[in-house]
Every structure is written in structure tokens, then in C-alpha cells.
Amino acid sequence: MKEVAGYPDALTDKQFHYCPGCTHGIIHRIVAEVIDELDIREETIGVAPVGCSVLAYEYFNVDMHEASHGRAPAVATGIKRVHPDKFVFTYQGDGDLASIGTAEIVHAANRGELISTIFVNNAIYGMTGGQMAPTSLEGQKTTTSPFGRDVREAGHPIRMSEMLTQLDGAVYITRVSVHDPQHIKQAKKAIKKAFKIQLEGKGFALVEVLSTCPTNWGMKPSDSIEWLKNNMMETYPLGDLKTPEGVE
């Protein structure tokens, strides 16, 4: 009998610590499924960030390296240069990648570093308690923008993925969401494509995944899905921003 669903080998059996309604669990799951489908679990080294997914090294059943805040692409560069025949990915949030780690992601992408990045954007700092992120929307209330993000003081929401498309070393940049089954399927397809690009030696690939944070957005999980669809997608439209030819 053909197995149509099962628990991924690339996940440990440790229970996720994520809040109800947070999409990190879904994203972990589809990353793990892709690792299994590409049969690279024993060839993979993952780099965990600082942020809500700091404990990713306990969830992925692969060799893992816990980086300092924002430096996952630099750590991944060190690993990949030592093991060019292995598969190396980073898993980073928006505070990590779009704020403190801007230099590291830009230069890893610009070098065409053969790593793949999962960039989870929920427009807020989750783990530290709901502070404004560089990706927070205009007017978004957070603990450090209690009256709403004022773009004259705090700048505009930063579109990292669009910025990265300008770099020749970055070959695949796409934005997906995981708020419903159809989008989860699309997100998984994008992650698989990004991983294949590394395995085929084509260059740097990044998948930005829009995510919810009901806890720090201060809303019910079901409302957070609506907020993501109605607000985030306007600032961060879904779709391929840059894609190479000849990769499925």
C-alpha cells in the first residue's frame, strides 16, 4: 500500500513550543517533508536563528548549528565552505534577517553562497515580547510602537526579498504564505525548488514565508489569518520575485 501521509523523518518527536495559531509548526513540517522527499536528511546541516524558532535545533532531525542573532547566513557560509557537498539551510525570522542580520543575508546572497534560506516574516518580534520589527506595517501597534508605527520616525516596512533580487548571486527569491491548505502546498513547492537550486549548484535561494503571531498581534488565531490576508499581503505580495530557468 502506498503511504500518502506520515510523520517526517526530518522532524524529531519533540513537541513544538510554538503558540496556538503560530505558523512556525507548519513551516517546520513542510521543510522537513521536503528534506525527506529529496532524501537529503543525512546530508543536511541546518542553521537555527535567534527568535521564536531559536529551538529549531531540537525539532529538525538533522545536524544543526545554533547561530547568534542575524548571523545564520555567516555561520552557514562557514559550514558550506567546509562541506560543499552537503546541503545547508538557514531558518530565520524577520528581526533576525531583516534587522540585525541585514549585512549577513545581503552578502551571503551576493556571493551566491550555495545555501537556502527560509525567511519567516510575521511583522513583529515574537520571542522578546512583541516589539516593532523592520517589517512591521505602517500604523501597526507593538510594545515599542504603542501608537502605531509612524513611518516618519521608524521608517517604512522593509521588503527584504525585493531588495535581494537586485543581487546577481541570488537566483531564486519568492514569497509564499501558509494560511490555508492551498497556500501551504504552494509554499512547500517553493521550498522544494529553493532546495533543488542548492543541490544543483545554481546559487543562493530564499523563500519568504508570511506568518502569523496571534499572541503578539493581540488577536485570536482565526482573526490573525484574516489580518495576514487583509494587511500583510498588501505590503508583501505573494509570488516569485526572481526565478531561474530550468528548475521545477
Added chain:
Amino acid sequence: MGEKVLMKGNEAIAEAAIRAGCRYFFGYPITPQSELPAYLARKFPEVGGTFLQAESEVAASNMIYGAAGAGARVLTSSSSPGISLKAEGISYIAGAELPAVIINIMRGGPGLGSIQPSQADYFQATKGMAHGDFSLTVLAPSTVQEAVDLTMEAFEIADRYRNPVLLVGDGIIGQMMEPVEFKEAIDPDELPKKEWATDGAKGREPNVINSLALEPEDLEDHNMKLKAKYDKMKEEEVRYEELYTDDADIIIVAYGTTARISSRAIEMARKEGYKVGMIRPITLFPFPTDIINETADRVDDFLAVEMSTGQMVEDVRLAVNGKKPVHFYGRTGGVVPSPEEIVNKIKEIGGEK
């Protein structure tokens, strides 16, 4: 041992790293250590090494964090302001118990300071590199030959303790040319496999490189484990050189460049009848505390000579532990003390002869 070649300190250190089996370098340009990365950028292709100029010192230190975790012998080099930026990665490397070698060709500080020789990073090197309960093994060569030998040994010490090793020089050690001899080169492929490294969990449980421990009791256990390593270093890794300590009334304590200058001052002072000797720390951590303490029982005075406003002198005082007076002579900001200045200080301490 091969034949003697005349080499600049920075280039000799780079060559020594290659001979030690190091094949990975991540760094960022800064004066006065630039010949070191330039040498590796030129030579690494011949031996299949990877040279990468990072976007910043912060990134470079995190690249060595990744490469060290992946099991490689890895090197970075910088100078004072750059080491401050590398401190982040160094704390993680120490916390995650990884071997790596870091070179600091010190220059004057604080801030942008100067590009001239200095020893003002002693506190940073031995006590305050970055956040958390950790220490580096700190090696301080005073000749280019010693820089070569200690660089090769640094990789062994780093692997032995799974701890970062810092080698400190200054612009003089880095820029000076001296004849050097290299030991036989190590083939990196013949080094023992690091079973803890991240190289893909093939047929084994995943390896995790990490410095996070959310339970305070777990982190305390981890910190005590680290402390046990540092205590073992204090037992087994202390290195120093003695000069005229048999008959000396005054003992100079100096390392690196100031030790060279002090040895000249000692010869001059001895001709004028001052019985001066020297204890030269080769390891700044672990510090040669015991020999200084024992020597304090038979001499009258100690004199710490440094290119700083007085940093190592604190460790000398702790070692002497009140047994005898500890004096200090220092020049700072990139100014190098002359032997005559040190002789004058010796006369001030020893009185008229």
C-alpha cells in the same frame, strides 16, 4: 626542520597556519595585520584552502563559528578594533566548545586609536573578551620564530581543549622580518575525525552545535565544565621564560615586544651593577602566577613593563600577593618604550649604585 627563511611576522604566522593543517580563513581587512590574509589569499589555492574576505568582522567571526562547528581547523586574524567586533562570535565559539585560532596584531586604542604597536588589549584578551563565563588560551610570542611555533601549537591546543586560542602580537611582531624555520607540515586529512562536528547525520544521531541552555542549572553545569577546562589549562599549559632570575634583585615581567626591549635594558642595567632579571609570560592565560609568586620570596622588587597604562601589572600584583612591591613602567597610544627609559626606571627602583 627545514632551512631558515627570512619572513615578515604576519606572513610567517600565515605560513605556520598552513603548516598546522589550517585550510579555512575568514577575515576582514585592518591595519597592521594585512599581510597575513594577503599571504593566505595567495597561498591557499596551492593547498586547496578556502580564503574568504567577509563583509565585516562580525560576519567573519560567525563564519569561523560555522566552519569550526563543521569540524575544520580554522583561522581568523585582525587588529584591536576588529577583535572587538569579533568578540560576539568568539563568545559563541567558547560557549559551544569549538576549536578556533584568532590572531590579534594589537594597535593603540580605545576607539579607532592608532595603527602603531600596542599591548592595550591585555584585559580584553585575558579577562573581558565578551559576555559570559569563559576564557581563551592566550599566547604572546616575542620573536617571529616564536610566533611561528606558537601558531602551529595554537591549533593543537584549540583541538585539545575544544576552546578558542588567541595569539597576540603587535605591529612590531607583525611587520618585523626575522629568519624562521618551520616544522614539518601537517596533512589536514590525517587529523583525527571530530565526532561532534556537523557534517551530516549519516547513520548516527544528529550533532548539534549550540551555546543555549535555558535551564539555569544546565547552564551552571556547562559553565562549571568550562571552568574545569580552564583549571586544567592552569595546570598544564602555563609557559614562560626566565632570564637571570637566579641572582636578580629586581624582576621585570614583560611579554612580546616589551620583553625584547626589556632584555636589552637588563643587559645595560647589569653593566651598571643592577641585578635585574626577567620572567616573560608566553601564555597570558593561563598566567605564570606560581613562578612569580615563588620568585617573590627571594627578590626585592618587581617591575611590569607594558605598552599600555597598566593592565598585566594587575596579574603580577595578584601573583606577588603583597610579598614585594610591584612597580610599573608603560608607554601607550602606539609609543614604544626605549631600553634607556626602562633602565632609568630600574635605577629609580634600585637606587644609586
